[in-house]
Amino acid sequence: MTANPTTPVRFSPFSDEDSYAIMSNKLASSAKLCPHNNQISCNDCRLGSICLPLAMHEDDIIKLDEIVQRGRPLAKNAHIYRKNDPFTAVYAVRSGSVKTYRLTNDGQEQVTGFYFPGEIIGMDGIGTGHYANAAKTLETAAICEIPFDRLESLSTEIPNMQRHFFQLMSQEITSDQQLITLLSKNSAEERIAALLISISARMVRRKLSGTQFRLPMSRTDIGNYLGLTIETVSRVFSRFKKQNLVDVDGKEISLKDLEALKEIADM
């Protein structure tokens, strides 16, 4: 969620809308580089603990490093993959944020998720060999590409790696099911409170403020994700503001009463 505080977000150098992202392997960071490819090692990436929650052996991480394509810096609104693109890789968000969405048969968009640094996207493509969703950056973002065929063979070598991917996919299933429940049972206020709480928790996991952040997605995207119209989203934000639960100024948001929001979200 939110603008990565270390990177300016307003910067949007490419004509980006509806185009695939321009990539570059150069990173501005000064972190230690992996000897074999002069890139930041997964070992040194400060997101490692989110992206790779497993205790992995040093030499297993080196093997992983060998297959990860790092640091594609993408402009805002750049596609990482599109629906029906052949499935070749899963992707880790390194900085910035991403939305995934499905297209309905009549061409409407359904946002299926928002993804922040350390989170993995693209696993929906494994089943059919083609991505079922599209993924698009919500702001300037850097993405690590993990080619799936090599990941698969690595998984047979390193049982921990296989287990880790089973876990990631299973987490995706349970988070989708949480959204199903939210859409099926909860009011507009409950849905929005739940989204705010979820984003807040993910900020905390990244050692950022859980109460002050920038929402990288538009009201339209929020409404779309939560099955609400943009007007309803706007009204709920206004109501929360009036009740002193939050402070909203455009995309900047401050959660002023986390407990009350958790109460509303029923979490």
Add this chain to the structure above:
Amino acid sequence: MTANPTTPVRFSPFSDEDSYAIMSNKLASSAKLCPHNNQISCNDCRLGSICLPLAMHEDDIIKLDEIVQRGRPLAKNAHIYRKNDPFTAVYAVRSGSVKTYRLTNDGQEQVTGFYFPGEIIGMDGIGTGHYANAAKTLETAAICEIPFDRLESLSTEIPNMQRHFFQLMSQEITSDQQLITLLSKNSAEERIAALLISISARMVRRKLSGTQFRLPMSRTDIGNYLGLTIETVSRVFSRFKKQNLVDVDGKEISLKDLEALKEIADM
């Protein structure tokens, strides 16, 4: 979906509500038995092509046979696993049908899926080591248990097996996302048409009639799954009946205009 036509469904021998299922390894079937354990081999199971869509080598199937616990015949409303039970296995539905459901924090049920013969349940437990859902039979059912630790080690031996499980999980993700879209964007009529079409397609896959079947779940379960009240479900069925799209008599249903239903479901 529906009563498996080869098995009487009305039979409900156990006091079953809210209890774990009584199991037995005896099967009434006369199919060929696997030499090592006197059970029907996965190879001979007529559901094989659904449950195991991969071309597997003969000896790989034998390895799989060795770990699968077959044929637990369960009474109606028996739990296969409950939310928070330690995750030990995934399960294949062999006959009958199953619903999975989550419990919301305030104790309400949210049905997350209906499962028919050849379909796999329980994969949501991998991530945390505990099932995130509960699974309960909708009618008398037989279930194959596949212990996950042994499946995992088998997957490192047999790359096809690993891939197959990645695929199964990814299919679960995309079907959950389809439900998200349905709940977020579609009207009551569209949701119900979509469910009927989905069940119909799964009947056809099992070489049964796609237009005449028995809905094994209650109206309450349908409504819960689709985010609707039981009254709305009932009214939509009545409307469809009046428009001659379906014939409904309790749980028996006949789809009289599949094309029109597909049109409504937008599929």
Add this chain to the structure above:
DNA sequence: CAGCACTATTGATCCATATCAACGTAACTC
């Protein structure tokens, strides 16, 4: 097979959110 409990249907009313509309505000373009 009578009785009871659960499940489904149908009708009347209500309400949360969609829809329609107008206006305000931010941000990108030249």
Add this chain to the structure above:
DNA sequence: GAGTTACGTTGATATGGATCAATAGTGCTG
């Protein structure tokens, strides 16, 4: 920095499905 376009807010009204209520089936139990 004026003009344009997209994005966001707020108000008025409409509506699909929820809720409340009454009745009718269906099937398990003794």
